[in-house]
Amino acid sequence: MTTGGTVPRAPARHTGEHLMAYLFLVPSALVFGAFVVWPLGDSVYLSMHGSDLFGGASVFVGLQNYTDMFTSGEFGHVLLNTLLFVLLTVLPGVLGALVVVLLLESQIRGARVLRTAFALPFAFSVATASVIFSVIYNYQIGLANGILGFLGVDKVGWTTDPHMAMVSLALTTVWMNLGYNVLVLSAGVGAIPGEVMEAARLDGATGVALARRIILPLVSPQIFFLVVVTTIQSLQSFGQIHILTRGGPDGATTTLVYSIYKKAFAFGSSDFGAASAQAMVLLLIVLACTGIQFGVLQRRVHY
């Protein structure tokens, strides 16, 4: 047992310390083993087996589930929906929050109160937010159509029109994420040393110049972090789809996660084999995103 530069006295005590440290890690290790590692292995296993009537794994089918998945046009649709949902939620969400935070930082009175106001959606869970938006989106008596009517525009089937449903989901999601995004970016701006801002202001940097030359480069790590994190979040979105559109109309809002749910659990379907193959695709996409995050964070983010 090497103890580095410390005096090699009383190795017995150090062995005790090692043992104790392992003991401290055991509770976490048990949970991760039982609910992350084991299920990961199971997912691979399930994805290579057929499913009996009750969803149990039946015969070994090799890569059949995967080839079925990639040759069915349906799955291509699912991936496109997922990409669309990510684009429609991440870019507006991060850019919107960035504009809000930059405006809040322009030395105005009441910035704290305003920031809290912008952060309020953070209190809403996916379920509460989706239920409120479902009321607003209601075709007959919802407020969204009420406003359109006031403007003299025809009613829109917010969650029932195939062209609109994804936009409505994205709007709800952007609203839900705004509070989180504002808090993260505000914290980033707040971490900029006061002297830096002061010096920039003394040099005459104001408004847009200050934002573009000083604040933006310095909060680039937070912006990057938000893009990655909200991308991963969007990839995993389930509640708003389940509550607002059930993946419809006609599959128009069936994203990867919702497709997994439909295959495995919805409408009495229990095709765990096919669903697990899709789950592996989800896993790989999210791993790729995290990989990019680590890779970039390690190299450069500042300036």
Next chain:
Amino acid sequence: MTTTATRPSTVDSTGRTRRRRRVSAGRIVVYVVLVLALIPVLFPVYYAFVGSVMPGGDLASSPPKVFPTGFAWRNLTGVFDSIPLATQYLNSVLQAGVITVAQLVTSIFAAYAFAWMRLAGKRFLFAAFMATLMVPAESIIIPNYLHIADWGLLTGTGGMTPGVLLGLVLPFLANMFGTFLLRQAFLQFPGELRDAAVMDGCGHLRFLWRILVPLARPSIAAAGVYIFLTAWNQYFWPLLVTRSPGQQTLQIGITQLRNAEVGDLGLVIAGVALSVIPTLLIVLFGQRYIVRGLTAGAVR
């Protein structure tokens, strides 16, 4: 900010006053933009609360009313008749409470081992533990569900049972997010703290719980708030492992309310208002803890 700067009568036409005046004009623009942006942001929040006491006619009229014409307590009390909301509230408190306490305990132990103890293979173990954060829960939700079913935890169609509660919380009894946050916090204390404690004959367990944990209370609170919010807001997993209204958590309950009460929007909104109150209080009064938790991930 100062009123003199905006008063044109005192202008001595130097560049300085001109710039100050331009800045305040810019400020007005900033305010206008911010307030305009706030309207769509705050409207759903407003609607969740005002709508919860709107008379049914206000909500069902076309076009719907934004301002209530009366006050209807009936919605809020009606919620409790329509779904077992009180029970579901309790279910959520139990579920989120157990997850928060358990996750804090497992995280404190793991964070301490990683931050302060001699441990062979520490770097490898830490990396392996952190890797669990990269696995999206949705990608392993099927086997987790099958295991919970195999273990007989999906039982009964009545109220909450210990088995159902166990099913709700088991996968979330440990998480590396809180562990990472607490490890960072523990690392900030000087090594002399431990040396002094060892001199006094204080072992690791005593040192951790008697000295380090009280000192790190703000970080532990931040982790706790974050864990609680995440647990309270869960949707997918509780949807799968609960079988009846009596077992459901609040988040599932209010969506059932929406399905059951299509005609009575007031009731639906009231359910949302009641279930969002705890988290709203946290955002309003615990914001600094939330920010602490968020920035642990964002700033590193």
